[in-house]
Amino acid sequence: MLEVRRLTKRYSSLPAVQDVSFSIAPGQILGCLGPNGAGKSTTVKMLIGLLQPSSGQVLFNGADIHSDLVGYRKQLGYVPEEPNLYPYLSGREYLEMVGTLRGMERRQRERKIADLLRLFSLHSHRDGSIASYSKGMRQRILLIAALLDNPALLIFDEPLSGLDVVTALVFKNLLRRLGECGKAVFYCSHVLEVVEKVCSHLLILRAGQVVAYAAADELPKVRKEASLEETFSQLVSEVDAQQVSDEIIQVVAA
Amino acid sequence: MKNREVAQHSRNFKDSPLYQLAKLKLGRMLYGANAESDEIEAGIGVALSLLTLPGAFLSLLLFNKYGSLLRLLRGQVRFDPYASSLPDEYLFIVLAMLVSGGVALWKWDTLFLDRRDTVNLVPLPVDTRQIFVASLLAISLLALIFCIDVNAASAVLFPLVVSASQESFLFFGKIAAGHVLGILAGSLFSFAAVFAIAGVFLAMLPTRAFQAISLFLRSLIAVVLLLLFASAFRVSQYIAQGAVPRHVGLRYLPSMWFLGMCQWARGAAGATLRHFAFVGLIALLITIAIGALAYALAYSRHFSRMAEVSAERAGSKVWRAGAIGSRILDVTVLRTPFERAAFRFALRTLLRSDRPRMAVAVFLAIGFVAASQLVMWNGIGAEGPTTAQYAAPLVILYCCILGLRYAFEAPVELNANWIFRFLIAPTLDECAVLAGKTIFLFVLPVIVAIAGVFVLRWSLVAGLLEGMVLIVLSATLIAGLVLTFRKLPFTCAKAGFQHNALVRILLHVLGVAGFAIVPAGIQHWANASAVRLLVLVPMMGVVWWGICVRRAEQLDIDRQIVFWDRGQDELELLNLNA
Numbered sequence: 001m002l003e004v005r006r007l008t009k010r011y012s013s014l015p016a017v018q019d020v021s022f023s024i025a026p027g028q029i030l031g032c033l034g035p036n037g038a039g040k041s042t043t044v045k046m047l048i049g050l051l052q053p054s055s056g057q058v059l060f061n062g063a064d065i066h067s068d069l070v071g072y073r074k075q076l077g078y079v080p081e082e083p084n085l086y087p088y089l090s091g092r093e094y095l096e097m098v099g100t101l102r103g104m105e106r107r108q109r110e111r112k113i114a115d116l117l118r119l120f121s122l123h124s125h126r127d128g129s130i131a132s133y134s135k136g137m138r139q140r141i142l143l144i145a146a147l148l149d150n151p152a153l154l155i156f157d158e159p160l161s162g163l164d165v166v167t168a169l170v171f172k173n174l175l176r177r178l179g180e181c182g183k184a185v186f187y188c189s190h191v192l193e194v195v196e197k198v199c200s201h202l203l204i205l206r207a208g209q210v211v212a213y214a215a216a217d218e219l220p221k222v223r224k225e226a227s228l229e230e231t232f233s234q235l236v237s238e239v240d241a242q243q244v245s246d247e248i249i250q251v252v253a254a
Numbered sequence: 255m256k257n258r259e260v261a262q263h264s265r266n267f268k269d270s271p272l273y274q275l276a277k278l279k280l281g282r283m284l285y286g287a288n289a290e291s292d293e294i295e296a297g298i299g300v301a302l303s304l305l306t307l308p309g310a311f312l313s314l315l316l317f318n319k320y321g322s323l324l325r326l327l328r329g330q331v332r333f334d335p336y337a338s339s340l341p342d343e344y345l346f347i348v349l350a351m352l353v354s355g356g357v358a359l360w361k362w363d364t365l366f367l368d369r370r371d372t373v374n375l376v377p378l379p380v381d382t383r384q385i386f387v388a389s390l391l392a393i394s395l396l397a398l399i400f401c402i403d404v405n406a407a408s409a410v411l412f413p414l415v416v417s418a419s420q421e422s423f424l425f426f427g428k429i430a431a432g433h434v435l436g437i438l439a440g441s442l443f444s445f446a447a448v449f450a451i452a453g454v455f456l457a458m459l460p461t462r463a464f465q466a467i468s469l470f471l472r473s474l475i476a477v478v479l480l481l482l483f484a485s486a487f488r489v490s491q492y493i494a495q496g497a498v499p500r501h502v503g504l505r506y507l508p509s510m511w512f513l514g515m516c517q518w519a520r521g522a523a524g525a526t527l528r529h530f531a532f533v534g535l536i537a538l539l540i541t542i543a544i545g546a547l548a549y550a551l552a553y554s555r556h557f558s559r560m561a562e563v564s565a566e567r568a569g570s571k572v573w574r575a576g577a578i579g580s581r582i583l584d585v586t587v588l589r590t591p592f593e594r595a596a597f598r599f600a601l602r603t604l605l606r607s608d609r610p611r612m613a614v615a616v617f618l619a620i621g622f623v624a625a626s627q628l629v630m631w632n633g634i635g636a637e638g639p640t641t642a643q644y645a646a647p648l649v650i651l652y653c654c655i656l657g658l659r660y661a662f663e664a665p666v667e668l669n670a671n672w673i674f675r676f677l678i679a680p681t682l683d684e685c686a687v688l689a690g691k692t693i694f695l696f697v698l699p700v701i702v703a704i705a706g707v708f709v710l711r712w713s714l715v716a717g718l719l720e721g722m723v724l725i726v727l728s729a730t731l732i733a734g735l736v737l738t739f740r741k742l743p744f745t746c747a748k749a750g751f752q753h754n755a756l757v758r759i760l761l762h763v764l765g766v767a768g769f770a771i772v773p774a775g776i777q778h779w780a781n782a783s784a785v786r787l788l789v790l791v792p793m794m795g796v797v798w799w800g801i802c803v804r805r806a807e808q809l810d811i812d813r814q815i816v817f818w819d820r821g822q823d824e825l826e827l828l829n830l831n832a
Contacts, residue, residue, distance in 0.1 A: 048376070048377045049376070049377075050372065050373075050376050050377065070379045070380065070381055071379070073377060073378060073379040073380075074379040076377065076379075078377040080373055080377075082373070084369070084370050084373050084374070085374065086278065086281070086282065086370070086374065088281055088282075088285040089278075089281070097274050097278060098378065100269050100271070100274045101271050101274055101275070101375075101378045101379070101380050102378060102379060103271075103379065106265070106269060
């Protein structure tokens with residue numbers, strides 16, 4: 001469904017992402033891991049067509065996404081890292097706007113919005129302005145907006161930030177079910193535990209380059225390490241976590 | 255059947271992307287670029303109401319001039335309403351241009367699409383050309399809304415006032431048509447001109463460079479608008495005297511072009527005004543075309559590439575220049591850690607944040623325009639400074655101090671100040687002291703510069719005396735203004751001046767007399783002998799005594815509010831270990 005070929009992005013000759021290649025088939029959940037500055041968000045922005053790659057291609061069903069961006073985005077649901085919504089709109093108004101711009105039929109749109117608001121525990125807040133929402137509530141609005149039009153491809157960039165424990169649990173199960181329903185999911189996160197439990201495939205980035213790309217259960221075996229955490233530490237960590245934490249304690253106590 | 259079809263069409267239109275996007279953009283412009291609270295939402299209604307007031311007041315004030323009985327009592331038997339109303343029309347046109355241009359400056363940040371739009375709209379299946387068209391449509395609607403709002407009251411009242419003593423409805427129609435055409439064209443031109451200037455610079459410059467010069471540009475446009483307003487009374491005198499053809503410079507004033515349009519619509523324009531009307535029409539069309547073209551260019555250059563531009567603002571470089579100066583301040587003025595930390599916070603916020611910079615720039619622009627008018631109308635003294643020359647620096651300082659005081663009360667974005675909201679001042683009036691010291695340190699360079707000008711223009715003694723007087727008067731005004739200040743600058747949750755803005759404006763206008771006009775008169779009187787300046791000592795003594803008494807009373811009130819008026823605890827802990 002989605003195929004990324006040698007994707008590269010340079011900012012004034014400095015490479016942010018270099019030669020990244022991977023593919024996501026229907027039903028697959030690809031988890032993308034990497035430390036800060038690894039190029040995860042840049043990759044996501046290129047996947048949704050927000051950034052033009054310096055070289056390489058993003059293909060959706062065999063065609064370059066830039067050949068028909070509007071058609072591609074009709075099939076795409078996206079949750080950004082920051083819930084940067086319009087604060088003067090209410091949650092329902094925002095979703096109405098998204099549904100309308102997605103070309104959804106009125107009755108179907110209204111019914112889906114009402115149901116999803118209820119299921120994401122936002123029904124009682126639906127007419128309050130987004131300015132009064134907590135970060136978790138805004139994140140839930142973004143999740144609803146991404147799912148509203150039943151897209152074939154879902155791209156989540158740190159969707160769990162700010163979510164409460166119950167919604168995070170629901171989301172983890174939802175992610176698994178989306179995969180079972182045949183959706184292709186690209187899931188960026190810092191939370192190894194969730195990625196390990198939910199994703200079928202893993203992509204690990206470091207300094208803009210792919211350092212590992214394999215099926216989730218195979219990666220530790222290939223690397224001959226006990227867990228994903230160990231694998232991740234070995235692949236991307238440049239510092240000894242234990243040593244740094246000891247030093248922080250020393251500085252704080254000084 | 256027809257009703258059902260109309261309802262269906264209306265629903266279809268509301269479901270169209272163009273409608274949704276235009277509605278979204280209009281909302282963003284009305285409620286502010288980054289509005290995060292309901293208070294701003296409430297503000298737009300108040301703003302729309304306030305904007306109708308100047309036109310309404312001016313119309314009502316003119317009733318005295320056009321009432322037939324009053325004219326008869328004054329002995330004005332021959333009265334040509336077309337000619338007599340022309341100077342007033344000019345005032346209305348300038349007022350409409352000032353307010354519309356001011357609104358465009360106010361909404362400057364929201365006129366163009368930003369990062370929030372990119373993140374929210376680009377991932378949706380919407381053609382970017384549709385976003386462009388919808389934005390342009392929304393801006394045109396905004397211009398129309400404000401133009402109608404600003405001119406609505408005067409469009410009805412002024413023609414009624416002028417034609418009150420006339421029996422012909424045709425006369426009323428002519429006056430109304432001319433008036434509406436003149437003020438609407440003036441308003442549209444002013445709004446479109448500001449929009450075109452912003453668009454041209456945004457299309458030409460990189461985003462960061464545009465952000466860097468944005469404040470300067472806005473301040474410059476504000477000064478031009480205020481100068482146009484300040485000159486309106488003199489120009490209307492020329493119009494009343496029929497002296498327009500004699501003053502060649504007047505033909506370059508856009509307001510004169512729209513006066514020509516007004517008189518042309520009345521069917522009473524001479525050759526000069528007909529020419530002005532033609533120039534006005536061409537200028538209006540060109541300005542709108544340039545605005546639309548520049549917007550298209552800016553859109554194609556910036557919107558698609560917005561995701562690539564770093565969020566870092568142009569003005570966010572670390573300010574390191576005054577390292578030695580800040581150490582000197584720490585030893586001499588800022589004596590507690592609280593004052594040092596909060597002063598640096600206030601300084602950096604003022605230098606880097608748009609909202610407070612804009613507030614101070616607007617006040618300074620008003621001050622410079624008022625000061626320049628004072629000097630221009632009252633002449634320049636060769637021997638010693640005139641009263642106007644003494645008053646001008648005081649007016650600038652007065653506006654600067656007021657601007658800083660109000661900027662302190664306007665909250666900056668939460669992510670910039672959250673840490674200071676937790677900080678509690680050690681004593682009740684420490685914030686007031688800090689705010690006073692901060693304002694004083696900000697205006698001190700202005701005082702030094704003014705004193706320097708006096709030294710260069712007249713003598714060292716004149717400069718020193720001027721500097722001394724400015725320091726004493728500024729310190730007194732600042733002490734009075736910060737009496738009730740109980741927060742760190744820029745960290746108030748809600749701007750207090752919103753509740754009694756009109757009363758405050760009135761008080762501040764009256765305050766010019768106390769701060770600038772009276773002391774300037776005394777300074778001029780002291781030109782003969784500097785000893786005469788000692789008259790200021792008892793006057794200042796009385797003012798400071800009043801401030802001290804008021805401060806003590808205010809502290810008592812605040813202590814009662816903080817410590818005595820405490821409600822019962824709502825939460826009780828069960829001591830299960832007992």
